[in-house]
Amino acid sequence: MSVTYHYDYAVFIGRFQPFHIGHLFVFQEALKRADHLLVLIGSADTARSLRNPFTFTERQTMIKQSLPKELAGRITLLPLPDCLYDDKKWMNSVMTLVKNTVNDTAARVALVGHDKDETTYYLKLFPRWASVQVGNLDGINATAVRNHYLTHPSPSRFDSDILLPETLYWLHQFSHSEAFAALVEEYRVVECFKSDWQNTPYPVIFTTTDALIRYRNEILLITRKHHPGKDLLALPGGFLDREESLFDGCLRELSEETRLNVKKNTLKKHLLKQQVFDAPKRSSRGRVITHCYYFDLSPLPEKPAAQADDDAKALAWYNIDDLQRNCFFEDHFFIIQYLLNNI
Known part of the structure; x- marks a missing residue:
């Protein structure tokens, strides 16, 4: 300097x-x-x-x-x-x-x-x-520090060369918490997912679809059943199959996870927007690009019935004004905010 x-x-x-x-x-x-x-x-x-x-x-x-x-x-x-x-x-x-x-x-x-x-x-x-x-x-690379910590929680030479003694002590205490145990399990699941694709001749880019379903001032959200993001709120969605369009993939995942009682033609009629969300680090699983479809079902005479299924642990309609970003999986809160504010 x-x-x-x-x-x-x-x-x-x-x-x-x-x-x-x-x-x-x-x-x-x-x-x-x-x-x-x-x-x-x-x-x-x-x-x-x-x-x-x-x-x-x-x-x-x-x-x-x-x-x-x-x-x-x-x-x-x-x-x-x-x-x-x-x-x-x-x-x-x-x-x-x-x-x-x-x-x-x-x-x-x-x-x-x-x-x-x-x-x-x-x-x-x-x-x-x-x-x-x-x-x-x-x-110094903080990602390497985090990965090492989740696999070697006890202080080591690697840690002491990079972390200050007070931070080392704090991390050691945190390693006995339930939150740490959940992170370790999530790390195991994500690494297992990555290992399935590690021998491909080129880096894999995954495509997913999500559905934002609105009825008046509420949106339909699931609670995730599994890691990553276990027990966090998310938009219903998932990975695209090889032989389906993006729109059909969105409807399939929506049906599998929510059993939403709305016909395909009705959903098509009330589709407001489709948007790609591709922040490079949006997912811990790797490079995942999602296509989100925003359906506004407010003109329907009553709120459609829905029921949690498949990868959804629970399902509910949430008031838009009550959403809290620290309850959401990956970037789903920001996807919701973007779509609600850019019509």
């Missing part, structure tokens, strides 16, 4: 899943260039998953316990929810968090980070702020 310009605030956005020495290195470098560091902890209110195994509160605790005393008073930790498929909303959330915390329009603000992969494209989304590039210390 050869540039000598100094800032009032530096902003660092990360998921910290988990917090490691590479993150602390960025904190230290940022505070050489700014009086105060705002750390925005991303994916703040998503459900636990292999990519995001720890809640905001857990990561906040992890970081606070690991901070050197001389830095702690100059760092503010803030929750930043995801807004997948809506960059503008996410950018506004970031700027609002910073504005409300800084409360000084004349403050000099810089965004700190390093371009590691496609997930750090956001570094170019805030042209009003200065940009401070920080290197990736020793090329």
